[in-house]
Amino acid sequence: MKESSTSGGAGRKQGAASPCAACKLLRRRCSQDCVFAPYFPADEPHKFASVHKVFGASNVNKMLQELPEHHRGDAVSSMVYEANARIRDPVYGCVGAISSLQQQIDVLQAQLAVSQAEVVHMRMRHFSSSPVNQSPENISPPSRHHQSRTPTRSLFGMDMVVDQTNMGMGESLWSSCN
Numbered sequence: 001m002k003e004s005s006t007s008g009g010a011g012r013k014q015g016a017a018s019p020c021a022a023c024k025l026l027r028r029r030c031s032q033d034c035v036f037a038p039y040f041p042a043d044e045p046h047k048f049a050s051v052h053k054v055f056g057a058s059n060v061n062k063m064l065q066e067l068p069e070h071h072r073g074d075a076v077s078s079m080v081y082e083a084n085a086r087i088r089d090p091v092y093g094c095v096g097a098i099s100s101l102q103q104q105i106d107v108l109q110a111q112l113a114v115s116q117a118e119v120v121h122m123r124m125r126h127f128s129s130s131p132v133n134q135s136p137e138n139i140s141p142p143s144r145h146h147q148s149r150t151p152t153r154s155l156f157g158m159d160m161v162v163d164q165t166n167m168g169m170g171e172s173l174w175s176s177c178n
């Protein structure tokens with residue numbers, strides 16, 4: 001077997017004297033080619049304790065054996081994450097986190113759609129109230145005030161969108177400047 005010369009040498013510097021966290025918990029001898037040793041060091045016993053509790057040591061062993069070595073580190077990280085989530089939340093596990101984030105995405109996408117609709121609405125109102133076809137005496141004081149901002153109109157419009165999204169008071173802000 002070639003792994004004793006590759007993973008055995010690179011992943012374990014403590015040697016057989018100090019068993020990995022997995023072998024220590026399982027009370028077995030940590031062999032030179034122990035599949036757990038590179039990923040479950042003795043100074044992090046909680047990592048193996050979690051995956052052992054949720055997945056079982058033999059399943060973790062099997063899952064790691066089925067993966068190429070360059071994927072095993074990431075697989076262990078995700079298994080530890082999943083196991084800890086399952087221990088924290090026995091009903092939903094990490095699906096609870098995914099679901100919560102999905103709900104946040106839905107809320108933010110709805111807010112974004114509202115904001116985009118408001119941008120369109122504001123542009124249309126601004127366009128229809130622009131002084132292009134108006135004589136100066138028809139311009140009301142707020143419009144004249146607004147007219148002075150015309151060169152920075154688009155920048156001002158962007159600021160309005162940010163205000164609306166964050167504070168939910170865009171309508172009153174917009175009404176006061178129009």
Ligand SMILES: [Zn+2]
Nearest residue numbers: 020023030034
């Ligand atoms: Zn071991």
